[in-house]
Amino acid sequence: MTQTTTDRQPGTAGAGMVPVLAFAGIVVAVMQTLLVPVIKDLPELLGTAPSNATWVMTSTLLAGAVATPIMGRLGDLYGKRRLLLASLAVMVVGSLICGFTSDLLVMIVGRALQGFAMGAIPLGIGLMRDGLPRERLGSAMALMSSSIGVGGGLALPVAALVAQHADWHALFFLAAGLGAVSIALTLLLVPESPMRAEGTFDVLGALGLSAGLVLLLLPITKGSDWGWGSATTLGLFGAALAVLLLWGLMELRVAAPLVDLRTTARREVLLTNLASIMVGVAFYAVSLVLPQLLQLPAATGYGLGQSMVVAGLCVAPLGLTMMFTAPVYARLSTRYGPKVTLIVGMLVIAVGYGAGLGLMSAAWQTVLVSVILGAGIGLAYSSLPALIIGAVPASETGAANGLNTLMRSIGTSVSSAVIGMVLANTAQDMGGTAVPTLHGFRVSFLIAMGAVLVGLVLALFLPARRAEKPRLRASSEEPASGQDLAAGPVRGGFRGRVVAAGGTPVARARVTLIDRGGRRAGTTLSGEDGSYTLAIPAGGPYVLAATAAGHAPLAASATHPGGALPVDLDLELPGETSGVPA
The missing domain is CATH 1.20.1250.20 (MFS general substrate transporter like domains)
Known part of the structure; x- marks a missing residue:
């Protein structure tokens, strides 16, 4: 999504x-x-x-x-x-x-x-x-x-x-x-x-979830009044299970x-x-x-x-x-x-x-x-x-x-x-x-x-935090140390090209930088040669999302160590259509 x-x-x-x-x-x-x-x-x-x-x-x-x-x-x-x-x-x-x-x-x-x-x-x-x-x-x-x-x-x-x-x-x-x-x-x-x-x-999903929750919570809250072994209580629990199962199957099928x-x-x-x-x-x-x-x-x-x-x-x-x-x-x-x-x-x-x-x-x-x-x-x-x-x-x-x-x-x-x-x-x-x-x-x-x-x-048993490997392609172009990625000195950023099959440049692709909190940290359009530059506020984990007409969107994680990091975005590589890393 x-x-x-x-x-x-x-x-x-x-x-x-x-x-x-x-x-x-x-x-x-x-x-x-x-x-x-x-x-x-x-x-x-x-x-x-x-x-x-x-x-x-x-x-x-x-x-x-x-x-x-x-x-x-x-x-x-x-x-x-x-x-x-x-x-x-x-x-x-x-x-x-x-x-x-x-x-x-x-x-x-x-x-x-x-x-x-x-x-x-x-x-x-x-x-x-x-x-x-x-x-x-x-x-x-x-x-x-x-x-x-x-x-x-x-x-x-x-x-x-x-x-x-x-x-x-x-x-x-x-x-x-x-x-x-x-x-x-x-x-x-x-x-x-x-x-x-x-x-x-999802109107049907909302109705199904509402019905399932009401059927589940009614016997929980009223069970002591009705009797936990009563036909009403057990019947509502059974109905809740059936409705929520059907709702889950439906949710897996809708876009x-x-x-x-x-x-x-x-x-x-x-x-x-x-x-x-x-x-x-x-x-x-x-x-x-x-x-x-x-x-x-x-x-x-x-x-x-x-x-x-x-x-x-x-x-x-x-x-x-x-x-x-x-x-x-x-x-x-x-x-x-x-x-x-x-x-x-x-x-x-x-x-x-x-x-x-x-x-x-x-x-x-x-x-x-x-x-x-x-x-x-x-x-x-x-x-x-x-x-x-x-x-x-x-x-x-x-x-x-x-x-x-x-x-x-x-x-x-x-x-x-x-x-x-x-x-x-x-x-x-x-x-x-x-x-x-x-x-x-x-x-x-x-x-x-x-x-x-x-x-x-x-x-x-919750998973520990771990560094995620960026599913991006390293650029062959290495900027000089401390080189400006935009128009003047910056603390660092991403620079590279948006390309498609065979390295074909993709012009006017929108490249969006999203921080770990899911907020947009910057956006730009690629040039006629597919090049883009994005400054970052600080080093750390980011998501680079690229979208272009006629191409599947790409969103992949990349950790920036500081300075200038060259990265190409290949729209032919598998990516996710979300705004944060998987």
């Missing part, structure tokens, strides 16, 4: 781009935990049965899962900023719908529209990749990726404070206000990406699939996505356990008897620490690579859950556990988009990161279902009310630790 660009050069994004996109990510992540402080009161507030009230939470999850890969692909095709604004606008509409109703069905519709905005996360990551210079990209993507956890962690105390002192509908008006601010800031400070994927939107399964099957992408599920499980477990432990009455013998607001404040360091790990991740990743930072992050998560098994007797201990887990989850979450971006073509950044974000969402869904089942099955009766036990909390932490250890094993 090829990509096209406008004339804007990479690295020209405004200084406000990163905080604005991170704020957008935090805003949409807030939707996931917005109602957690009032979840136990929803049946009474909506005048319905508890089993029906859970759809208010489930609808947001399902909509987010469906929207994430679809919005990523639409952004690749039609503009990531444009689709980001659309996602935020849909969220604002959904928030206003919820703010003016107490009807269950209308509330479910509004909550689904709120969840639809989860597609903003991969869109923001894609905008950063396309618009930021290489030296800023690592920490920026880390902050954007962590915004899922940051938003969820920071929303708990704020939502608890609002719910405790105002009408619960105020939560939705607050969400609408945040969304409107995010839209305004995006319009003012975030430029549109020049990158476009070629092809059309422009919603998800390039061949790319997704690459070891680096596949293992990263599987590890993402495990990190999602680990992240959500602490969000489920610690607030309940903190709010249970001290009369239970293990509850900490804290108010809703204090409980939220004790868990808030989880999100804050994730935010502060972004610059730490950037330094570690620059030196050791995202694979190492993912492994370190998972080790820290495992340590955090191990410590949590014995640190449950005071509020300050839960804060300590939140800080440790936040650091580990922040490192792990920050590593995931870098691993994905390093393994897929630039034109598929949005869709690939959308799929990765979906994997995390599946992890949180699995965590919610499994931890919920454990806490329910280990609960004890106190005054006619089922109360989670300390044993149930510890089993939940052990499950989260087991999940992260599985993720650690997967991360260990």
Whole structure:
């Protein structure tokens, strides 16, 4: 799949781009935990049965899962900023719908529209990749990726404070206000990406994936209500398997699939996505356990008897620490690579859950556990988009990161279902009310630790970085040392000829230089004799892409050691039609 660009050069994004996109990510992540402080009161507030009230939470999850890969692909095709604004606008509409109703069905519709905005996360990551210079990209993507956890962690105390002192509908008006601010800031400070994927939107693929995800996530989220062995639960799992298999076969046959399964099957992408599920499980477990432990009455013998607001404040360091790990991740990743930072992050998560098994007797201990887990989850979450971006073509950044974000969402869904089942099955009766036990909390932490250890094993099998051999032909013309490749002295660059069969020169071929981050670093047209020159900002790995009418495109990697490097581009050699090396 090829990509096209406008004339804007990479690295020209405004200084406000990163905080604005991170704020957008935090805003949409807030939707996931917005109602957690009032979840136990929803049946009474909506005048319905508890089993029906859970759809208010489930609808947001399902909509987010469906929207994430679809919005990523639409952004690749039609503009990531444009689709980001659309996602935020849909969220604002959904928030206003919820703010003016107490009807269950209308509330479910509004909550689904709120969840639809989860597609903003991969869109923001894609905008950063396309618009930021290489030296800023690592920490920026880390902050954007962590915004899922940051938003969820920071929303708990704020939502608890609002719910405790105002009408619960105020939560939705607050969400609408945040969304409107995010839209305004995006319009003012975030430029549109020049990158476009070629092809059309795979409507059948989107419908098939949506149906498969709904069929999969419904029994995961509702299995404890319906019964894990019930005909409904098992039937939906079977239907999900059938639909997703058929969808996969169809995606392999279409020219422009919603998800390039061949790319997704690459070891680096596949293992990263599987590890993402495990990190999602680990992240959500602490969000489920610690607030309940903190709010249970001290009369239970293990509850900490804290108010809703204090409980939220004790868990808030989880999100804050994730935010502060972004610059730490950037330094570690620059030196050791995202694979190492993912492994370190998972080790820290495992340590955090191990410590949590014995640190449950005071509020300050839960804060300590939140800080440790936040650091580990922040490192792990920050590593995931870098691993994905390093393994897929630039034109598929949005869709690939959308799929990765979906994997995390599946992890949180699995965590919610499994931890919920454990806490329910280990609960004890106190005054006619089922109360989670300390044993149930510890089993939940052990499950989260087991999940992260599985993720650690997967991360260990990720391929190490290695130098790629350029599939280019060395030029016979050797420029003098330090010779200008364009019109004056430059630090270095590529120079050579674009040729076809038998060394025939190809005139007016477009030669594009793409850096390792997938951003365009320069472009030129070959002369009548096929010659071209391209200056580079610094030595390192690049991709030289050449296109010419009547010839198959070529994109091949070449590592520049500095100085002047002569390279011919032979359009008769096999190449790839992507913007990054395979």
